[in-house]
Amino acid sequence: MSDTKPVLDQVDADIDNALERLFSLLRIPSISTDPAYADDCIACADHLVADLNSIGFDASRRKTIGLPMVVAHGGPKPGTGAGPHILFYGHYDVQPPDPLEKWTSGPFEPVVKEGANGKQIVARGSSDDKGQLMTFIEAARAYMAVHGELPIPVTILLEGEEESGSKSVGPFFAENKDELNADVALVCDTGMWDADTPAISTRLRGLVHDEVFITGPSRDLHSGHYGGAAMNPIRVLAKVIASLHDENGRITVPGFYEGVKDLEPEIRAQWDGLGFDEKAFLGDVGLSIPSGEKGRSALELLWAQPTIEVNGINGGYTGVGSKTVIPSLASAKFTFRLVGEQDPAKLLEAFRAHVRALIPADCKVEFSADGGGSPALELPLDSPHLSAAREALKAEWDKDAVLIGMGGSIPIVGDFKRALGMDTLLVGFALEDDAIHSPNEKYNLKSFHKGIRSWVRIIDELAKG
């Protein structure tokens, strides 16, 4: 802690320059979804490589099967210091700015405007994720400016395809496993609870997908000539889907809850204290009754309970009017959201066994050839990295960080776990009104400034080992 204050002072003194550096990054239209901007993406990677090298990192642009990654190494050699080796991840690519006419200033002409919570940086990528990733780089810059070196080994990985499917991540991780290996991953791509309350996303649901194809008769039949005698595969599929939840909304697939843990009392108390307006959350989409297991709050259902969801169903005639057909085939797409220690491969097998048991002897069932998925992230409360981040955020924001969950999945987190064996600490400073992926995306100057300061403190806390 003794070393932290001068670094924080350096951050404060240098904030206008930091903002200018962010602006120069935001001016590069690194839209990864549109091949017309491929050169801009490469220029963006080069820009970051040059900046990181100028601070003192050993940075390079790295070839992938798609757009380049930026990899940089700094700090002491891994294994020589007290603290953990950290891998910081961000992405330099951005969403397309359309619809352009809704922007009040150019999406790639960053400006600072007055907003609800003070000054706001307005540009595509200001929040997602250039503004966020620069909070970490600026923290490292200040640290190295004051102390000459980082206190712990730091690897930085910046991706250029997060908004377009991350297709290079798998092969790149496989080829560079040793180089990317670290003790914990830090990701700055998430949000605060509100403008004054920092948050750490310690739970992220995993994701498994599968598709079920049920064949009844070998061809489509006339429902008059065969109805009553020939089994309709839609009826079988409906029975399968209806069987997945009991009358209390609990999933019935045998073994499905293996690895789902009870919520720790501390977490439950924190969530209960968040003042989450369940009624407004559901009311906003026209609903009022949580669909999951009865007796659990919507937040618990979203953050700490698994789901089986049907994302699509198809069978028979779906055009206009009526057609008297018994179809040969009916199919449905499923995704499961996983929590805790649920095992994706085991769940997939349990689901398929459950489905198979419901298929009449004369019907057939087939499953997606590429069913599978990624496990959940559930950072243990006693993780030293989590403790360090909580200490640091409390010191910076003068308020306990809430340990939130995310109902969705962030594929890269699954990759860190599967390919590199690392847990991930998700700390971000975005706010719900940042309008990411939308016109007039913004990042509060407060998020940027205090975000940088937060990372300085987190690095110092982690260095205590």
Next chain:
Amino acid sequence: MSDTKPVLDQVDADIDNALERLFSLLRIPSISTDPAYADDCIACADHLVADLNSIGFDASRRKTIGLPMVVAHGGPKPGTGAGPHILFYGHYDVQPPDPLEKWTSGPFEPVVKEGANGKQIVARGSSDDKGQLMTFIEAARAYMAVHGELPIPVTILLEGEEESGSKSVGPFFAENKDELNADVALVCDTGMWDADTPAISTRLRGLVHDEVFITGPSRDLHSGHYGGAAMNPIRVLAKVIASLHDENGRITVPGFYEGVKDLEPEIRAQWDGLGFDEKAFLGDVGLSIPSGEKGRSALELLWAQPTIEVNGINGGYTGVGSKTVIPSLASAKFTFRLVGEQDPAKLLEAFRAHVRALIPADCKVEFSADGGGSPALELPLDSPHLSAAREALKAEWDKDAVLIGMGGSIPIVGDFKRALGMDTLLVGFALEDDAIHSPNEKYNLKSFHKGIRSWVRIIDELAKG
């Protein structure tokens, strides 16, 4: 009966001319589904009008909202004789002949070829329905040639849009109700049980259609951000569909079986004696277990039991790959097949009430704006018209006619019942291998010849009152 033999002799003596007359009808490409053949359809109607007038009918081509109807009146003035006033129905339009290259002779160049059961008339419409309707017209011609007049009042109605949706039937029946009114309708558009066994179709299932739309959230949601909290309408729809049958395959909708009668022992015995190969019937379409209520034969399920069938289902993402969506909407198309005295309007209401009871309080359900349908035909065993036809067919074929059912529906039969208050007697001489709607459609010469003789006998039996 005393008058029958000379008429049958006349049929036999005139059979070559009758065949030539059928050929001239078959040469007209009266394809109602293709507007390019509209003039041929009109020419076909004119041809029939001229022929019927030449026999002694009072025939005319009648305007409709689509292709013309032919209406002809013959025999004594209704109400003056002993027998019933009959309305004979057939259709002069045919299916398109495609694929042309599969025909071994021109579809509109009728020829007689040797086949499995003797001589066959090969042409589009030879069986469906020109050959069949001419069996009746030839019977009337022979009768009038021998006796100068028919023994009972006969109205003939020939439609030109049976293969293209029969859209003119409703308005035409409404406008000509008094003229078309009769005691019973006779239709020659069905088949024999086999080449030696005549059949009367005394049961035809009714048809009700409906569509169900279930709305969950007011917009499509991300299954990560909302999954577990927001109800998925596919799950609700699956529950609805799965609830429609119990574990024995019996329909569970309250009141659904109202109007379904037990099979008469005589009918059950007849059907059991038919040697229907249930295993082969289902095996042919890749199945082995009848899907309807347990303990009933496939024939009983097809001919004498109602169904609820899902003809199509749709919801969420149905493209390639995976999409993590909770859809706002899921929908399914249903048809019910009705038997006995089941009331279409009541069934629709019972179904909808059953569905409504399964919808969570925060979801919405809507139904098709034009749900509805037609009742079943179930000719009572003690119908005098049925008895007359059975007597006549036994005399001609030297074998009891089997009283069969049809799993499908013939819309015109529903119209006769609803618009004109008449039951329908379905007697036809087609065989399963006639390849109707397919290349090389044929009609056995034996069907044609003995079909004519059968109608002579049926007319005489009916005339006995």
